[in-house]
Amino acid sequence: MQRACFLLKIKTDRMEEYKARHAAVRPDMLQALSECGWRNYSLFLREDGLLVGYFETEDLAAARACMAQREVNTRWQADMAPFFEELGGRRPDEKIMPFEEVFHLA
Amino acid sequence: MQRACFLLKIKTDRMEEYKARHAAVRPDMLQALSECGWRNYSLFLREDGLLVGYFETEDLAAARACMAQREVNTRWQADMAPFFEELGGRRPDEKIMPFEEVFHLA
Numbered sequence: 001m002q003r004a005c006f007l008l009k010i011k012t013d014r015m016e017e018y019k020a021r022h023a024a025v026r027p028d029m030l031q032a033l034s035e036c037g038w039r040n041y042s043l044f045l046r047e048d049g050l051l052v053g054y055f056e057t058e059d060l061a062a063a064r065a066c067m068a069q070r071e072v073n074t075r076w077q078a079d080m081a082p083f084f085e086e087l088g089g090r091r092p093d094e095k096i097m098p099f100e101e102v103f104h105l106a
Numbered sequence: 107m108q109r110a111c112f113l114l115k116i117k118t119d120r121m122e123e124y125k126a127r128h129a130a131v132r133p134d135m136l137q138a139l140s141e142c143g144w145r146n147y148s149l150f151l152r153e154d155g156l157l158v159g160y161f162e163t164e165d166l167a168a169a170r171a172c173m174a175q176r177e178v179n180t181r182w183q184a185d186m187a188p189f190f191e192e193l194g195g196r197r198p199d200e201k202i203m204p205f206e207e208v209f210h211l212a
Binding site for chain 1: 109110111113124125128129131136139140144145146147148149150151152156158160205206207208209210211212
């Protein structure tokens with residue numbers, strides 16, 4: 001099992017809408033994540049808009065490649081892009097930054 | 107089950123030592139975490155020293171209060187303090203910032 005995390009920044013004036021959208025994610029998006037092997041996936045939002053993502057998967061590269069091929073993800077990422085700061089023209093799911101897991105306690 | 111995350115900043119010139127220390131955490135520290143209900147606990151380190159922590163527990167307040175009472179944790183936090191930037195005189199485990207979980211997919 002691989003564990004991964006990533007950081008993004010939500011525009012502070014869009015945080016409530018971002019939370020509302022994630023309280024009702026499209027079922028076909030949830031299904032795509034599950035089919036692509038994303039497990040125990042959480043998003044945490046801080047008051048200043050900093051967003052932490054965490055998920056577990058058997059194969060991180062495969063899980064990301066699988067989602068990159070899903071049309072529902074392309075639409076979802078396009079919908080979410082206006083909520084994020086400083087994406088530099090890249091999709092949010094391309095911004096998963098390289099963190100190294102330095103400790104794990106089961 | 108509650109899920110929690112936190113952020114800290116490691117001094118970039120201390121990152122290798124920080125990693126080495128976490129590759130060999132004292133058994134009594136690991137035992138204390140387990141006894142205090144910290145589960146599936148990971149630390150992720152980015153190249154610039156940003157550290158993301160993630161863990162799961164039945165009761166976050168109780169899990170933190172339990173560790174705060176353990177002498178091994180007091181010693182461990184004192185040992186780790188020099189690795190962190192900008193702690194403002196507080197222990198690293200007092201810096202767990204309030205993130206709200208806005209999404210979870212099992």
